[in-house]
Amino acid sequence: MPSRHPAVLAWPRRTPPSPSACPQAGAAAPLALKKDVAIEVPLHCTLEELYQGTTKRMRVDRAVPIAESATGRRSEVLTVQVMPGWRAGTRVTFPEKGDVRPGRIPADVVFVVNERPHPSYVRDGADLVYTHRLALVDALCGCTALVPTLDGRELALSVQGVVAQGAERLIPGEGMPLGAGARGDLRVRFDVQFPPALDAGAREMLRAALPPGPLEGEA
Structure with a gap:
């Protein structure tokens, strides 16, 4: 036995x-x-x-x-x-x-x-860090990101406002177990996906739609 x-x-x-x-x-x-x-x-x-x-x-x-x-x-x-x-x-x-x-x-x-290494998750103490790939249009316009958990659930995370590359959103209490019912947090880190190329028409539309940014050296 x-x-x-x-x-x-x-x-x-x-x-x-x-x-x-x-x-x-x-x-x-x-x-x-x-x-x-x-x-x-x-x-x-x-x-x-x-x-x-x-x-x-x-x-x-x-x-x-x-x-x-x-x-x-x-x-x-x-x-x-x-x-x-x-x-x-x-x-x-x-x-x-x-x-x-x-x-x-x-x-x-x-x-x-x-x-063992995980393809999408990294452990940081009691916290978990999940890397979510986000399309550029969703990073600019907002969306609902679906985050798969390690126990097979799916969390719906509302993404509002412009999301910068590498920005994080916190989901409290969805990290690693700590005992006595306590848990760490889940940090969703965004990897903004840029298109490989834009045609002339798309570039003009973006220039017209987006506000001009500060030039280099300007505040």
Whole structure:
């Protein structure tokens, strides 16, 4: 059966008795076993998984004794419950799930969260930044921008006024989970798309419709 996540608290080991407590005076106390170095394993997660939470079943192979002087390999599935809001670098420890070697305490297996890049979203602390491509006419005249969320919803954002390249609009409470019902914010960043070319007629229409801007060097 797969191991449940995470057995992070191990029972304390019994301290070897001191020589004075041994039945035979002067008997040497048993040597304390040394523990192997922890084994780190990357836990790759999408931004959607870190936003909503997910369960990952991770297979690990470990050396185990199969005879008095021989070892073999055993495969085990460890279940990691990824919680909403976790970030890159979060560590999940399964105590003593590493190789079993004679005279050693098995190493811990530590899964380290690795966040996969997202094509449209970037995480900034507890905030999310979504890049929305906006046609030039919509940047000048206004529109309703549809913003897809990481959990499959769609938010309608009213865009009013002239939007400059790289401008942002804030949607409160739509960022990453912070716990206790709190969330960061969603920042929608606009990437204004300019047409590759304009014919003479379109240029004249724009000159007539748009107010002249200040010349270089003028306030």
